Amino acid sequence: MTDAGRSFDGRSVLSKVSLTVSAGEMVGIAGPNGGGKSTLLMLMAGLLRPTTGRVLVCGVDAFALSLTAAGQVGLVTARPGLYPLLTGRENLHHFGGLFGLSEAEVDAKAEPLARTLELITGFDVRAGKLSTGMQQKLSLIRALLLSPKLLLFDEPTANLDPLASRALYAEVRRRADAGLACVLVTHDLPAAEAVCNRVLLVNGGIEKELTFTEHRAPLTGPTLAAWQQLVKR
């Protein structure tokens, strides 16, 4: 991303953003509401065209990549984005199918992820009848079962309980260590510090960059331990 900016109706939301996310790197983006974090993510996803500058994914213009249907970018947003009348499994079959996966391949990839995120029981229930948290887990599985080069997360744990959030962060970190480039937009600063290599503070542009070399479990402490006991009971 080089000198990228985006305006809406003449009002600049982001300007002069230059950023490189390498394979195997996890970058956190934090900042105040309206600071342009989600816009930045949408520019990376190729779902918004930059007003100025350019955004490349794997060397190709991100917006063109989106239009030419390369399917290189995975996305998890705060809204789960599922068809309410389809079951969780059918939703995954649909989106997996669009990426060329057979239903058997989707099932084989999704079921271990569902176990990790404790969603096995929700697989064959219509998505509209699942709780928001469960829907969000499905959305995460959808992003993880595909094999994009860049994974983008916009508040992925907004509706998750602490244990599921921790499982998610661990899974994403594992994927990043395996070579995926990940970008995480979040207000959860302790989690971002725990799992990301870098955290950028964004407010109309990149204001500050912090680097973290050691990764740890993002959620710890006596409250979580008590929570775990509660769930076990």
Add this chain to the structure above:
Amino acid sequence: MKRLMRIARTEVLEHSRQPWMLFILAANYALWTFVFGAEFFFIDAVASSPEQLMQLKSQLSQLGVQYDTVLQLSTSTFGSLSFTNLPLFVAIMSGTSVLHDRECGTMPFLMLAPVTRLQLLLGKLIGAMAIPMLFHVVFVGVSSLALGRLGVLAPFSFKLGASGAWWVAFLIGAPASAAFVGALGTVISALSRDVRTSMQFTSFFIGLLSLAFGAVLVDGLSKGVELQVAFAIGCVIAAGITLSIGARLISKDVTS
């Protein structure tokens, strides 16, 4: 092609899980089939007795209506409704198709998938057409063929399954007109930001267009197969152009 059919299949699956929509579709077809069926069977029964037929003609005449005119108008209205319902229902379903994705939040995920905008719109259109097409084939096919066998309707049987032009209109013309109207609906749904806007456009423009197409198809039945084929080809081309333009229009900033 697989991706296109996947989109269409999901659309059909979602529609098939809306029991009220299926009921309304079935009730609509059943209602007018019953109304016209009752009228035609009644007249056919009356016509089997010359005395009763004379009496009916006389009573109609006193009302200022000619017996032949009643049959001609009724068969034309029945035929027109037969061909209007398909584009109308396809338009209603397609008019919310892409909008439904915006409301469910699935649009960004579709846009990121290796699916072109044209594939997306075409898949949505095919999905919107599938269930109304099934109702069209079953209800219009069965009712027209059954009513066309009535002796009293013999002079008008070319409007009820007894002509090549009718078969072309039934199997190609009406679906082609539905494809065009549905393409308009799909594009409107892709460009609308809310259900109200989409339904206002769909109900007004596309409703009128569906009525006009139904009338044109029936009116053309007496003019031969060639006209029906030309009409169908014209509609398919118009549908293709509409979808192509629509695909370009939704290519900009899909989430903004």
